[in-house]
Amino acid sequence: MALISTTCFATTNAATKQYISNNAITATIAEMTQKYGSNNQMERGIRQTAAFWNAQDGSEADFTLFCTENYASTEAQKQALYTKLSGAFEILFGAYSTMDIHLKMPVHVEGSDITPIDELFGGYDVSSHFQEDMFANKVAFITMLNFPFYTLQEKNEAGKLWNRRQWGYARMGDLFVERTPASLKQNISAAAMAGENYIAGYNIMMGQLVNNKGAKLFPADMKLLSHWNLRDELKSDYADKKQGLEKQQMIYAVMKRIVDQTIPKEIINNATYEWNPIQNKTWKAGKEISLAPEGNRRYEILLNQFKAQKAVDAYTPLYPTHIQRSFERGMEISSAEVEQLFTAYLSSPQVKEVAAIISKRLGRKLQPFDIWYDGFKARSIIPEAELTAKTQKLYPTAKVYGDDMFNILTKLGFTQAEAKRIAGNVAIDPARGSGHAMGSESKVEKVRLRTRVGANGMDYKGYNIATHEFGHNVEQTISLHDVDDYMLHGVPNTAHTEALAFVFQKRDLDLLGYTGKNSDLETLQTLDTFWDVYEIMGVSLVDLHTWQWLYAHPDATATELKDAVVNCAKEVWNRFYAPVLGDKDSPVLAIYSHMINDPLYLSNYPFGFLIQFQLEQHFTKETLATEIERIYSQGRLTPQIWMTGAVGKEISTQPLLDATEKAIKTITNK
Ligand SMILES: [Zn+2]
Known part of the structure; x- marks a missing residue:
């Protein structure tokens, strides 16, 4: 399996100008080796401390003295230091999280109207100065000197043999891996905010779309946000036997014009004009007029995200690109591994077989937008109205749902004692939004389940969401309270809690x-x-290839970036999609809004599916509760080691491919 090349912090790359000279590092190592004996770990700690040490921290002589004086040279000293540090971090992170939960309460929970002051506190990041303060008081340096950083590759390889204490040391080594100036962090927030705003205001007025005959297919007041609403409308059009196909073709044409930016700027969020997206013609009050295309706006936004991220590279010597920060650091799966796994899945023979089944079910040749085919959605045979009647009666208020959490857990197989303990750690609040689960980093602060309950009680949709969020709460409880070491609490990444x-x-x-x-x-x-996985892996690859291209062309213009994204999308399409869906050179995989407002997040979704699938295969009714408790009390190992501990195998596409093969046989033999 291809793994990342280890980026060693000792090699000063061009972007990072290290203040402490190599001579000073060598001299410090020599001096300390003489005093404490030769030790790889010690040398590693010294080099890492040097990589982050600036003029403001002291001279080179100060650096040497600092290392000599603060090095815990015996295992007993090291353990004592570890206990003190993790105790202090638990106090800090716990208190931050408590403050955060309570300061955000007015904006999260139903109550009196939100005032401007609620919004200010709701948006206030209580821990924003943590890193800066810990470098200033040198806690960060003491931490990295004694508990140096391990790369993902090292964690995945050496970590197989580590005991819990060694894992704790390694996680301690992950705490201080960047020293980014506040102004650059603000640039990242500003670029991300610009992306959010751009996407949030990007509506297509569907009632104004016309076909080649001048006919309107969509309801007059239909307004769809790109791309999520467009995609969901496309999915629901499968049910429209009369005009569904033409509607889908029209949405597909809109998507392509958004990607290549030939969409007229004036028709976005604006119902003044009629637009034929296939011919790209516009009319005002029945008269054809020509409007300027959007141009490059979409790619300017993306380019600014890149520039803001790239500026940080020099301050994150352990993860010197945004690609590494997203994959190696964020997901803890290397981009090379992601690419290899996705490519194998997309090339699997099951693609053609499932495509043939879809084509048969639709009774036509597949079209490119059939990547969003949703006719396999297993819809419940029980009418939703009946379900809602049941849930409304069962749960007239959020509180009643909260009181039932103990029962829910026992129905899932948790023992009475466990159900009582876990349910007792979840507080329930009526949500302002659709509902969410909020974890806690403090063992004395409960986790929160926010759910929306109407005047008539909890409807089925609300109940379905509440059940999902309650699953998060159970994870949040077990992975904090039942993990034996605070430095290891939590799960490897978001996919594991979603699962x-x-x-x-x-x-x-x-x-x-x-x-x-x-x-x-x-x-x-x-x-x-x-x-679903077939679709999302493709868009994830386009996202990844775009950033690889950006790093290879850091001075690109927005126009060049646009061409590159379209090319990346075409390449992935032609290789994995065109053979079954046609339309060679389609750029449609670049339509995802995440690419613009939250770059490099997309790959998390396929992993979520894979992890969930493997866990579901592992759980049987008998083992569900005990296995949830065992698996989620492993804590924050790397995803691969966590998964091996969970089900005996690494994260893999094989179980899903095997099950798909079986499903194909079942359905074709019918
Ligand atoms: Zn969720």
Whole structure:
């Protein structure tokens, strides 16, 4: 398996100008080796401390003295220091999280109207000065000198043999890996905010779209946000047997014009004009007029995100690119591994087989937008109105749902004592929004379940979401309270908490008392997951290839970036999609809004599916509760080591591919 090349902090790259000279480092190592004996770890700690040490921290002589005086040279000293540091970090992170939960309460929880002061406190980041303060008082240097950083590759390889204490030391070494000036962090926030605003205001007035005959297909007041609403409308158009296909073709044309920016700027968020997206013609009050294209705005926004991130590279010597910060640091899966895994999946023979099934079900040749085919969605046979009647009666208020959490857990197989303990750690609040789960870093602060309950009680949709969020709460409780070392609390990345939330959500009907297995449902669910993963892996690759191109062309203009993104999208399309969906050179995979407002996040989604799938295969009714407790109390190992501990295998596409193969056979033999 291809792994990242180890980026060693000792080699000063061009972007990083190290204040402490190599001579001073060598001399410090020599002096300390003479005093304490030769030790790899010590040398590593010294080099890392040097990489972050600036003039403001002291002279080279101060540096040498600091290292000599603050090095814990025996294991007993090291353990004592570790205990003190992790105790202090637990106090700090716990208090930050408590402050955060309570300061955000007015904006998160239903109550009196939100005032400007609520918004100020809600947006206030209580820990924003933590890194800066810890460098200033030198706690950060003491930490890295004694608990140096390990690369992802080292954690994945050496970590297989580490005991819990060694893992704790390694996680301690992850605490101080950047020293980014506040002004550069602000630039990143500003660029991200510009991306958010751009996407949030990007609506297509569907009622103004016309086909080649001048006919309007969509309701007059329909307004869809790119790209999520466009995609969801496209999915629901499968149900429209009369005009669905033409509507989908029209949405597809809109998407391509957004990607290549030939979309007229004036029609975005504006219902003044009629627009034929296929011919790209516009009319005002029945008269054809020509409007200027959007141009490069989409790619200017993305380019600014790149520039803001690139400026930080010099201050994050352990992860010197945004690609590494997103993958090696954020997901803890290297971009090379992601690429290899996704490419293998996209090339699997199951793609053609599932495509053939879809084509048969649709009764036509596949079209490019069928990457969003959703006809495998296993819809419940119980009408939603009936479910809502049931949940409204069962849960008239949020509080009643909260009181039932103990029962829900026992139904899932948790012992009475465990159900009581876990439910007792979850506080329930009526949400302003659709609902969410909020974790805590403090063992004395409960985790929160926010749910929305209407005047008539909790409807089925609300109940379904609440069950998902409750899954997060269970993870948040176990991975804080049952992990033996505070430095290891939590899960490897967001995919691991989402996986448990989906495990809960999937059982929502069982919990309401609707039993009975439907094997058709399983088959369809597998095919649905397979096709979802097929789609999202492609867009993730376009996102990744775009950033690889940006790093290779750091001085690119927005126009050059636009061409590059379109090319990346075409390449991925032609290789993995055109063979089954046609339309060679389609750029549609670049439509995802995440690429613009939250670059390099997309790859998290396929991993979420894969992890969930592997866990679901592992859980049976008998083992669900005990296995959830065992698996989620492992704490924050790397995703691969966590998964091996969970199910005995690394994260892999094989279980999903095997299950898909089985589902294909089941459905074709019918
Ligand atoms: Zn979730």
